[in-house]
Amino acid sequence: MSPTATELLARMPGQKPHWLLGWRGNLIQFNQDPLGNVEKLRQRYGNIFLFVHGGNPPLNSTLPNVHQTVFALGPEYNQRVLSDTNLFYNSILLGTEGTEFWRLGRGLLNMNGEKHRQQRRLMMPAFQKSRIDGYVPLMVETTRQMLQRWQVGERRDLKAEMRDLTMRIASRAFFGLDVDPQEGGLATEIDEWLRLSGTLGVMFFRYRIPFTPFHRFLQASKKLEEKLQAMIAAKRAAGAEQGDVLSQLIHTCDEDGSRMSEDELIGQANLLFLAGHETTANALTWTLFLLSQHPRIMARLYDELTGTLHGADPTANDLPKLTYLDHVIKESMRLLPPVPFLARTAMAHTTLGPYEIPERTEVALSPYVTHHMPEIWPNAKHFTPERWESCDPTAYEYLPFGAGSRMCIGAGFATVEIKVVLSMILQAFRLELAPNSRVDRYVNITLSAKHGLPMILHSQDRSFEKNNTSWRGNLREMVEFPAV
Numbered sequence: 058m059s060p061t062a063t064e065l066l067a068r069m070p071g072q073k074p075h076w077l078l079g080w081r082g083n084l085i086q087f088n089q090d091p092l093g094n095v096e097k098l099r100q101r102y103g104n105i106f107l108f109v110h111g112g113n114p115p116l117n118s119t120l121p122n123v124h125q126t127v128f129a130l131g132p133e134y135n136q137r138v139l140s141d142t143n144l145f146y147n148s149i150l151l152g153t154e155g156t157e158f159w160r161l162g163r164g165l166l167n168m169n170g171e172k173h174r175q176q177r178r179l180m181m182p183a184f185q186k187s188r189i190d191g192y193v194p195l196m197v198e199t200t201r202q203m204l205q206r207w208q209v210g211e212r213r214d215l216k217a218e219m220r221d222l223t224m225r226i227a228s229r230a231f232f233g234l235d236v237d238p239q240e241g242g243l244a245t246e247i248d249e250w251l252r253l254s255g256t257l258g259v260m261f262f263r264y265r266i267p268f269t270p271f272h273r274f275l276q277a278s279k280k281l282e283e284k285l286q287a288m289i290a291a292k293r294a295a296g297a298e299q300g301d302v303l304s305q306l307i308h309t310c311d312e313d314g315s316r317m318s319e320d321e322l323i324g325q326a327n328l329l330f331l332a333g334h335e336t337t338a339n340a341l342t343w344t345l346f347l348l349s350q351h352p353r354i355m356a357r358l359y360d361e362l363t364g365t366l367h368g369a370d371p372t373a374n375d376l377p378k379l380t381y382l383d384h385v386i387k388e389s390m391r392l393l394p395p396v397p398f399l400a401r402t403a404m405a406h407t408t409l410g411p412y413e414i415p416e417r418t419e420v421a422l423s424p425y426v427t428h429h430m431p432e433i434w435p436n437a438k439h440f441t442p443e444r445w446e447s448c449d450p451t452a453y454e455y456l457p458f459g460a461g462s463r464m465c466i467g468a469g470f471a472t473v474e475i476k477v478v479l480s481m482i483l484q485a486f487r488l489e490l491a492p493n494s495r496v497d498r499y500v501n502i503t504l505s506a507k508h509g510l511p512m513i514l515h516s517q518d519r520s521f522e523k524n525n526t527s528w529r530g531n532l533r534e535m536v537e538f539p540a541v
């Protein structure tokens with residue numbers, strides 16, 4: 058007789074259920090610090106282990122009947138799982154089929170198989186290099202507006218500033234909307250929708266009963282859907298393509314002449330916006346933080362920027378000349394990848410390393426853990442942009458944008474945006490971490506700074522060695538900083 062799913066998984070190492078609360082106890086504990094905990098579990102059980110024996114609701118997957126999570130860490134498992142998209146499905150942020158919630162979540166991130174391939178084909182042209190280069194003036198202008206508000210001597214939360222900036226750039230580039238996120242509008246509503254979707258009342262009590270959080274969430278979803286519909290209708294009525302991503306998606310068609318349906322446009326627009334701004338904001342925030350703590354690296358970068366741009370705003374042609382900037386960004390996303398975990402669901406019984414796993418097992422991977430493996434990355438905890446002059450990792454050893462045929466469709470857009478924004482900020486201001494700050498990690502799909510990132514804005518005097526503020530926080534477990 059072949060073993061049952063439970064018997065198969067029992068062969069794996071993994072945590073015992075919490076003595077009192079069962080899997081709930083393991084989950085509560087894990088969620089307090091997912092990155093710290095995954096490292097501890099890996100030290101105890103190795104690179105592949107069951108999250109908790111006896112079953113748990115999936116950490117990420119929204120597919121039905123998924124009851125177990127296996128952590129599989131390192132490049133071999135990344136390759137095995139990410140390269141087989143027919144076997145390992147992606148599904149996050151998806152409500153019950155047919156609801157407003159479901160329609161708003163129907164973007165690339167939630168599609169699989171032929172549907173995913175077809176939609177991705179339709180979307181790729183909007184992200185080719187010439188299109189992205191066309192957004193550089195808009196990125197420059199939006200960053201300039203932010204810098205004009207900044208004053209020497211001020212203290213600003215860079216996390217909030219980067220969030221506002223990337224939201225604004227995303228609204229303009231993806232939808233052609235020029236609105237201040239502080240004043241509300243579509244961008245803020247999409248963000249609020251995401252926040253509500255993760256609240257306990259919405260996640261665990263999904264019945265359409267008036268006055269419940271889920272009912273309010275569905276009403277908010279309906280309103281958001283109507284707004285997106287109205288925007289799509291206005292773009293259709295305008296006739297010609299208007300240059301923003303959504304307008305391109307409306308007009309694009311497959312070889313057989315098929316176009317995206319209304320529902321597909323709504324889901325893609327919503328998820329593009331969500332996938333596109335918070336990730337980029339975190340990459341920018343972490344890079345600015347790392348630079349503020351590494352005066353020698355900051356000085357070398359500043360010299361490259363001023364030597365190439367001479368204080369001017371960058372153009373698309375300037376960006377490839379900024380090699381050290383490229384290395385700084387790569388190294389920052391290695392040490393602190395904005396998306397530290399990825400997850401898939403095995404759609405059939407299969408093997409993973411030495412173990413068999415049953416159909417509908419969730420598999421969690423970690424770019425963060427992979428990027429910190431000392432056997433791949435010598436001095437893994439050091440921020441060393443120079444390593445990129447010679448290192449050449451495989452796609453599964455370095456994967457801040459994921460890997461395989463589901464790799465981030467916005468990677469090119471994000472990289473250009475980060476280069477534009479950093480080259481402008483760093484030529485204009487010297488940033489110093491505010492005294493006595495606490496810098497802790499926070500993981501909720503993305504990796505962000507838990508208490509924000511307060512910085513003092515100084516005029517750019519190249520005196521980076523003056524940056525020697527003392528600070529506390531568990532970022533010190535993830536990065537080894539030079540002594541000040």
Ligand code: HEM
Nearest residue numbers: 165166332333336337340395396458459463465466467471
């Ligand atoms: C630094 C910024 C960014 C980072 C670190 C990042 C990271 C990622 C990662 C790790 C994935 C793979 C997820 C998985 O395999 O489960 C992904 C997918 C995706 N990203 Fe990004 N992303 C960034 C910016 C953007 C931007 C600017 C956009 C929009 C223009 C975008 C849109 C998407 C979409 C639509 C997918 C799904 C692709 C698919 O499933 O085919 N991302 N991103």
